[in-house]
Amino acid sequence: MPGLSLPMMLAISVAGGLIGALLLLFTPAASFERIVPWMLLLGTIVFAFGKQLGNALRKRMRIGNATVAAMQFLLAIYGGYFGAGVGIMMLATWSLFGLTDIKALSGIRTLMVSACNGVAVLCFAFSSLVWWPQTLVVMLAAIAGGWLGAHLARRVATAPLRTSIAIFNALMTATVFWMTFL
16 A cells, blocks of 8 residues: 555554454344445445546545555454455555556455454454354355455456456345345
């Protein structure tokens, strides 16, 4: 991230992930179920129109280190609370700052997601609320999907990759809204 060191970004991501995990552990499940569709919708819109929104935003204000740090902190809270799609949310938000090369941002995104999700996993593991057999299945599927996705992403040009991700996000968001509110 421009102007912020990697250790600073990691510290912000760990702190936010911890807060998000604690929020999830200590708030009612109904709150989570109601907020998830809106978080997905926000991420979908920012990812799909991030470049245009970022250009408009940068014309109106200067985005400095404090703004980048605050946004990363909020993203990490989201990651610790919800987890799903936080990598896409990071890419979407970073595009507001003018960082739009998905492939170049892949490494730092993976590290920041791992930081906020890792601290959340530790919180959940120590809470005794984890169903370990199901967790192991999801974990193995996530590892396989991440590995396969990384290999496929290297072979696809950036523009079609962004378009595919935006379409998938829109379909996923619509499905979650439908399942939650109908």
